[in-house]
Amino acid sequence: MRASVKEKAIAAGFAMFRATGVHKLAKFARGSGVILMFHHVRPWVERDFAPNRLLEITPEFLDTVLETLRSEGFDIVTLDEAVRRLAGGGEGPPFAALTFDDGYRDNLEHALPVLHRHEAPFTLYVATGFADRSARLWWVELEEAIRRLDRIELDVDGLKLAMPAATGDEKAAAYRSLYWALRSGPEGDMLAAIATLAKRAGVDGGAIAEELCLDWDGLREIAADPLCTIGVHTLTHPMLAKHDVEFVRRELAQSRAIIEREIGRPAVHLAYPVGDATSAGPREFALAEELGFKSAVTTRPGMLFADHANHLTALPRLSINGNWQDRTFIEVLLTGAPFALWNRGRRTNVG
């Protein structure tokens, strides 16, 4: 969730592309289209410790993104239409599909009015465990625990960690090191360690899901909107690649069945939780295809090329990052040039 090395490389690319204007020439990098990734859309509340800020943008910035898409000549299309265009060779004007992960309340309250103003179709990926409050938004629990604690002490798998967390800077450093240390290990250990900290800090995980996520009534309300496609985001939001295949199959198939029952419509588009290479790889891509999903998206950065028609369950996305709420960033990103640089000219990254 923090700016990764990859994101920093992309950020460094911005300055170079903007300075040289080379991105204007690099239309070859843009490909056929793009899938944008959003999380929270809500007014910004100023705070000095906000490690998950990259996962939220303001409604005004969503408006700017949609305006920029239109002025750069993008058609804003449903995921069904994006898949159709890729299968048809990806010719024609560039297209953009908008996707929102996790099923947040603020998507209904703050994003939907903006999407309506632009008549922009979108997909909302639902984790059923967030809707019924049985799954944990562990990255928010970790943030809330560190916000309340002045000092972090943790014994993870025999490794004793002790960090000051009194000031905003100390909290940010503690979040960063704990986040990456825990995320790189087994998921059960990570969840147990965060549960320990949350308990010590008096943070209630269930209350976080209740506060942030739509329940089934709210999901039915947003699903009833003609602009909305409901997609699948698993039962418990796990890093799938860290689990055995039967677990993964259950997460994909059962969440889809629950969503279809609750919403009353087929749900054929999938987003892998977390979605980087440690969370979703070739096994997950094959399983999603086997289970009949029409598309599945990762969080690997990139544009869409005609060849992605052969990799519809391993699609890249462009993350609209709350740390970079600037029209110029969006203009440069939409050229695809930073991704061409980062991916060293490889158009598909599906390994």
Ligand SMILES: [Zn+2]
């Ligand atoms: Zn998610």
